[in-house]
Structures are given as C-alpha cells and as structure tokens.
Amino acid sequence: MTSFLSNRTIRSVCLAAFCGLLLFLMNCSLFAEEKPSAISFQDVTNAAQIAFQHRSPVTVKRHLHLMMGSGVGWIDFDRDGYPDLYCAQGEAWSNVELKQSQPVDIALSNRLYWNRRNSQFQDVTAVSGLTVLNYSMGIAVGDYNHDGFDDLYVSAFGRNLLYCNQGDGTFSEVSSAAHVDDPGYGASCTWADLNGDGLLDLYVVNYLEIDREHYPICSRRVDGARVYFICHPRYVPGQYDVVYLNLGNGAFLDISQKAGLHSEPARQGLGVFAADFDQDGDMDLYVANDSVANQLWINDGQGVFIDQALVAGLAFNRTGDREAGMGLAGADYNGDGEVDLFVTNYFGETNTLYRNEGALFFLDVTDETGLASPSRARLGFGTSFLDANNDGWEDLFVTNGHVHDRLSQLGKTEPYEQEPQLFLNLAGSRFADVSKQSGEFFQTKQVGRGCAVADFNQDGLVDLAISHLDERLVLLENRSQRTHPSLALQLVGTTSNRSAIGAVLEVTCDSRKITRLRKGSSSYLSADEAWLTCGLGDCRSPVTVKVRWPGGKTENWTGLQPGGRYTLIEGTSVLPDQSQIQP
Template sequence: MKPSLALSFCMILLGCTSESQTVPTERQPLFPFVIEDGAIPFIHESGARGLRHISETVGSGGALFDADGDGLLDLYLVQGAPDHPDETATPVNLLLRGTEEGFIPFEKETGTGDSGDGMGCAAGDFDNDGDTDLYITNDGPDRLLMNDGTGRYTDETFERGIQQSRFGSAVSTLDVDQDGDLDIFLGHYVEFSAETFQPCMRDDLEVYCAPMNYPGIPCVLLINDGNGFFSDASKEAGLEELPAKALGILTADIDLDGDTDIYVANDGEANFLLINQFQETGLVRFTDQALISGCALGEDAKKEAGMGVDGVDLDEDGDEEILVTNFEAQTNSCYRNDGNGLFLETSFINGMGSPSLPWVGFGIRSMDINLDTMMDIFVTNGHVIDNIGEVSGGKLSLAQPDHVYLGTDRGFVVSEPHAHSTLKAGRSAISGDLDNDGDLDLILTCWQDTPRILRSTAAGDTPVIGIELIGDGKTCPRDAIGAKIEVKTQDQIRYREHRVQSSYLASHDPRQLFALKKGQVTAEVSIQWPGGKRETTVISAGSYHRWEQGKGITQSTAFRAPKP
C-alpha cells in the first residue's frame, strides 16, 4: 500500500476529522466521456408482461470482442424474452459489427440470434483455434456458439456437452486445472417457475419479489477436454454443497498460490470466496473461505444484495481488492486484501460508501478513466422494482444516475457522468477501446431501453501502453486468462491479473491498457504466464503490442488519433 493512502486510512480509523485528513467526497464536474445515446440499434426486452416475474428484473449483459478479425471491436447484446412468448416476432440477441462510424448490423447472417430469456455471456476461444466463441446464459437452456473465424457462428451446445437449463446468470472463463484450455464457471440465480408463481405485495401494491422468496441454485463448473468439449465437474469440485444466488463472478488468484480462485457475489446471501485446492492437491476442489476471510458480508456484518463484481489492485501491493455492488441502503463494498488471506471492508474509509447508499448498483468496472496511472471505478445504477416511484411515494426512481469514483492518493472522489442526459435503469458496464485510440470506452446496457456509449476523451498527450496477450494453447489458453502483468517505471509498479469477464453479466475487450506519467515513454513489462515462465521486455507507449507466449512482441499497432 502507498504510504499516503495507508496514512489516510489510519487517520480516519483513529477518528481524525480535520479537512486535510478526511477523504474528499465532493462532486467534480469534469468527466472524460462523451455520452452517445441511441447510437446502438437495440432495445432491451425484459419479457415483462405485467406479471412481475423475477427473471424480468436482472438482465441483460453483453460482450465486446473482435468477432470477424478485422481489428475493431464488435458488440454482442443479450436479449430477454417473456416466459410465455405469444408474439410472432420473438426478440433475439444481436451481434453488431464495429466500424469507424459506430456499430451496424452484419451484412451476413451470423448465427448469434438466440431467442432464449438471456442474461449474460462470455466471449472466449474455447477450442484454441484463434477466434472468439460465445457462451450465453439464459433463464432456460444455455447456448455455446462456435466461431468459424469470419464472425459466422454455429450452435454446438449439445454436441459439446453443454446441458445447462436452469436460471443462469454470470459466466466466466478460466483455466481451473492448468491444462492450457478455457474452462467455464457458471453462476445460477434462483429456482423460479412461472407455473407456480405467486405475486408479492408491498403496501397493497404488487411488486417484483425479492430473491429471499426463492431457493438458490449451486454454481456449475464445466471442464474443457482440450478440444472445446465439456463435462460437468461441479460435484467433484464441491459446488453442489453450496446453493447460490449468484449474480456476479470474479476469477482471480486470490491467495497468490498460482491457481485460479473464484469470488461469487450472491443476491441476499453471504458471498463465496472459493479457494481452489488444485495447486496443493492436483485436484480441482473448492472450499468457501469468505466468512473467515472477511469478504462474505457487508461492513455491518449483514448479508447484502451482491450483484456486480470486479477485482483491482488499488494500493499497488501485488494483490487484488474485491469490489461488489449492492442494493439501496447498502454501500457498494470494497474488500481490501492484506495479502495474507484476510479482507477488510473499507468503503466508508475510502470514500465509496456514503455516495453509494441511495442507489441500486449493478455493473462495476475498475479502470484508469482519466489516465493518471491511478485506478478509478465506474458504477452503473438502476432499480429492479419498475413501480418503485409509486411504492416509495416518489422518493425513489427506477432510472438512476451512474457514478464514477476517481482514484486519488487519499481515496475516491465521486462524480456523476449523466448530469446533462436522461437517466436510465443501468445493468451491465462493458469496457473496451472502441476507436483504438488508447483509452477505455464503455457500453452500458439498460433495462427496457437502448444501450449507451460512453466514449472516452481522455486520450491525447498522455503516454499509454496497450498489450494483447496470446497464450501458446498448450500450457496456457490462447486467451491467456490468469496471466499476471507487472508494469514497472522509475517511480511506480503496477500489478494486474488478466481476465475478460467481470462487472455484471459482461465480457470486456481482452486488451490491457496502462497509462504512464507525463514524460515517460517506455516501461518494463513482465508477464507471468499460467503454467509457464516469466517473460520481461521494455515496451514503448503509443501502440497496442501483441505479446505471444514464448515469442515476445510479434506485432505493434499505433493508436489511432483521438476523434475531435
């Protein structure tokens, strides 16, 4: 932890309250995004038909990835569906082609228009053939779509061993058994049946039922055989003993022992910290250590409505903090990692707590928004009760402002990006460099509405390094999930674990960006490949560098000039 940040934490814990010692929480008007509303030809359909089924409230997400190999990010948006569809035109998921002018429909049929009641998705190279496939979770049968390399997909769900048909939510890729291919970890939400549904009331008004009204469902682990065919290893992994109400999944080497652990954000139940025993035993077996580690409950030791989740090394000490979004009257959580298996909830200490209390948080993304080399946090908010305005007597609303927590040496400063735009009910926050100019933009999915683009204007004179990691497909998946990145300059060392899925039902741009300080033009970068060796080289700012395991930098592509 940096001395200044550690000193600030200590002062607050001891009750020091002078202006110079408290974490600033004033709102800042400066925000490096231009909001583009209505630029994406898609409207989310929740499936709501006046019956208020819980499956209608929590979707949907999406993915940013290069489906057709043209060097530009494409966008996949997951669509909901009614429990009893009776319309002739059924809503379907949509794959949009990224161009320099924006997102447009593909001219050819892509095979990605799943009509299930969609929730989340994961983009990944499941057969290690060099292109990006898709796994889609539904409230109902999931789908596995395999890419032929041109952006044309084929549904190979059942042929490849996928037989998941319960209420799916988040999904994440990982190499849990360190054999060089992508396995799949599935979150499940609750046991809900439209046939046995009973409405819930609040003050004589019908509302969406809370998850406490339904039993949870265990998560699922699907093991890849090396060729993109899967088998269910949930029982052997100990997951069937842990009924979940999962909405968020984070894969990370939490205990720094070299294998991948899993954090599960549960809605209304204690969160899970699933520590993988593979490194010690050679067997994939998880034990839940969240309660004894201090990251199962909120700051008041109560269960919270965990939804979105992300991991980030805020204090640059080589281990990741865990970020979780929660319901109104609960803070968004920041579990600080002490590096020895223990966590401390620090949201009130670091300035995240109070500003998050009035809102229902969903997507959360850690990123260097203003390119000052310090990690910031973006949260998109939106209620789950469609008539909450009537229920609350006008005190609360379905559509809510999103928030940015700008990182400083003394905690976070909060700002609202939507001061001059219409509010919506946010769900997923998906990050990616849409215009290849060296900064991260955001796609925000919105309940029963069009998505937003938050296009970053931070790129300019700031030096930035871009990295695209390619594993060898033998000891490490081609997607290089789980690789550990260290970026060293003369006055700073930053650590990041490579993952693609986090936030809420989201799959992000797989490339990594690191801003440097003014005047710096290079950095020493080291990659610890999963199952392989550590490689180190010096990288120049101003480009995306493709780094292939065992080969080093094989291609560098200069950032495009920022749009005026």
C-alpha cells in the same frame, strides 16, 4: 513582568500564525490532490449506428427475471484488432410461445455489431448466425477450442447457449454437443482454466430455483386493491452454480458436485470474478450472492474448491451484514500488486470495496475510501474498474437502477430510474465522485444493468458500453483530456489458455509499478475487451512489462514505448512490431 507577558504573547501569536499557515498549506495540498482531472464521456450511440433496444416489458404479476436485465460484451470475432459489440436481449414473458411459431424478428434477438474501424458499427446478427430468441442474461468471451477465434457463451433464464466462432464471420450453436446447455436460471458466467491444463473451463452462476411452470408470485393489498411486486430472492430457493471442465475435444464435463460446489446449500448468485487470489498458480472464484453470504471458492489444485469467504473477510461487509451482491469488479486499485474486489448492492446498503491485504485476507474499506455515502441511495448493478484519464490509477464506474417499479404504491420513495456514477481514484487512497462533471449521460436517470470496457476506436482511452432494462444500450466515448499516454497490450497464451485469461500484467516505468488483470468476466452479466489499455501517468520513457501467465510462469518484455500497441506471445519474450495509438 509586563515585558515577560508581552514576549510570551508575541510568541503565542507567532505560533498560532505559523500553525494556521501550516494548516492552510495542508488544506491546499489536499485540495490539489483531490482536484479531478478533466474526464469527459460522450454518448455516441446514434453516431456509432448502434440501435439496440432491450426489451423486457413488465408483467402485471411482476415476474422477477424480467426485472434483472441482460449484459453486454466486447468480442473481436473477426480478429481485426477492433472490438465488436454483442448485446444480450430480454423479452416479454407473454411472447415466449409466440416466438416459437412466428418468423424471427431480428429486433427481438440478441445482436452482434461489427466494428467498422471508423467509429461506426454495422449490425451483422443475421449473417453471423447469432440470432438468439430467449431471455439472455450473461456473456462470457474466450477461445475455448484454441483456434485463435474467440467464442461466445450466453447464459439465460432457461437453456444456456455456446456459440463456436467458425473464423469466417459466422458462429455455430454447439450447446448440446458440448454438454453446456444448462436449463437453469443462469446469471453471470466466466471462462477460466481451473485445472491448469491450458484449456478454458466454464463457471456459470445460477440465481434462483424457478422456471416457467414453478414461479413465485408476491402481492399485497393496498387501499383495497391488490398490488403485485417482485418476490424478494431471500425467500426463493437458490440454485447451484455449475462448473464445466473442458475435455479438449469440443465437449465439456459437468464436475460441479465433484468440485465441491454442493458442499454448501445452493445460494442466489449473480456475479463472478476469477483470479488467483492465493497466488498458488491456479484460478479461484469469487461469487457475489443476492442477500446471502458471498463465496470465495479457493482451488486446491486438485479440482476441488473450498469456500474461504468467511475467514478471508469476503462473506459479509464490515458490520457482518449480508448484502444484495449484484455486480462485481476486480482490480489493483491501490497499486500494491494485490487483487481487490468491489461489489454493488441494494438500495439503503452501501456498495462494498474489499482491499486485499495479502495472505488471503481482505478488509472492507468502503467508508475510508469515500465510496459508502454516495452509494446508499442507489441500487447498483454493473460496475467496472477503468483508468478513465490514463493516470495509472483504476477509477470506478457504477450503473444504477431499481428492480421495483411500484414502490410509490407500496409507500416507499426509492427511485426506479437512477443516475450512473463515476469515481476518480485519488492515487489509491480514496475515490472522488466526479459524475456530474464527466458528461451529460451521468446526469440522466436510467435503469442500468450491465457495462463493459473497451477502447473501441483505438485512441488510447477506454470507453464504455452500458446495458439498460427495457431501454436502449448506450455507448460512451471517452473524450477526456490527453494528459497521459497509455499502452495497449494483447496477450496470447501457448502453453497457457490462448486467451490468457487469468494472466497478470505488471508495467514498470521508472520506479512505478502498475498492475492490470486479464479478466474472464466483468461487471454484471458482461465481458470487457481482451486488449488491455494501461494508463501510464507521467511516464514518457520505455517501459518493462512482466507477465505472470496462468499457472505462475513469468516473462519480461523491455523497451515498450508509451503509446504503442503490442501483442505479447507466451514463450517468446521478443519485442514485436508496434503501431502508435496516440500522437
């Protein structure tokens, strides 16, 4: 009996030791997976000679539009292969009439910075014809007239503006002639070919039904004194979005009502993302709305859109709550070839990651991917998917900042200025917050609004431009460790729209497939660079690129070398000359 007990005890101890060792090894494995790559971003704004200061001084009565900020966009206006930077400007309410009668002060205008190809920029606003004096909001970049030069659409609180690129370094304002000068409260906007005719159409998200003559003012008495604060958008009527059909003769036609946008009450929209969500060959639209249900406009191919957000799982979060949709980003974050969506929301809510399950069905996976807790004490605005370390997985950037600057007077402790965040994608399973170790900028508090991605210095690493409310624009250069190569691709449509907006790239190296999207808009009020920088992870051998052009036609290019820059022209499938972007 004693011997039997001893043997059993020995076996139990051995089993326990084995289980403990196994658990230890599993933890080590998990730790190894979570160990972040050395990501580093550095603020190079001053060195790059960018001196843009957003101006939106608050008013005593806290007018709402002055707290929403403006976007930023990358546009290669001179076609030299290097992205130039366009910055949207706000302005104080009290200066609106003043600006009409005084000489133009360039500091109060939107600004265009030309990329000098030496990591420095030059302000060319005055000579480009882009001096804009209004409260500009959103930016959309695309070649709407197929002349090879990207044009610029700017939404505003008030009249929206279309600038046609003349190809000589200048732009002409053609808003009225093109019939796209909507006078509403414009927010994000995007180019996309919505009817499959190869021409870029225009979708403009509108926010609230207010103007300078009809403006809601909210206040409360605190300790006998009246305290003004911005009105909650839920109690201000929304404004219908606008769809403009490109007629191909320089003019557009407003088809909003015919397209079905008036089939539902107007909502308070802020963000928009265009993609072929149901993969039927035409472009659909997802709209992030503020404090009301989001919308998924599915294109029936006949010019009519039907909102399918509720049945697709995209109208609310996983608990059925409406959230304050601000910024919006789309990408295939988990490598399954489907377009997933990320929406930034209000303080006390979480940002929301919707994973595309296919068949037009999405799941809110914010909690299980580690993105819920870090976002509860933030108010998110601009957001971008970007592969910061070129490992082939799209990481996530979020810029934060409140809209209320008088919360302490109202008895609340929510911070006005907030730190931005960077989340490392852990092989498509979840995200790790690596903000604190990614550079000093991530430890500074800002009132963030827009952001846009580009490889402005062509070093093979993607960089970030970030707009702030009533503060300076910041350019972050990616100086992460070069442990993985990348591939830079420019798409040129021929039968598709020339900008190839809506195209989907599938890069294959060995057995791994990496999906990237050619987007028509991004983030909040912003526009990414047209060139796509694709991180390749451990791939060192030649890759194959499959392009699914807008409309559904596919083409393959083979033998592309990691580290190269390629222009892929629709209908050629011939490997072009390459230039190296990395040693």
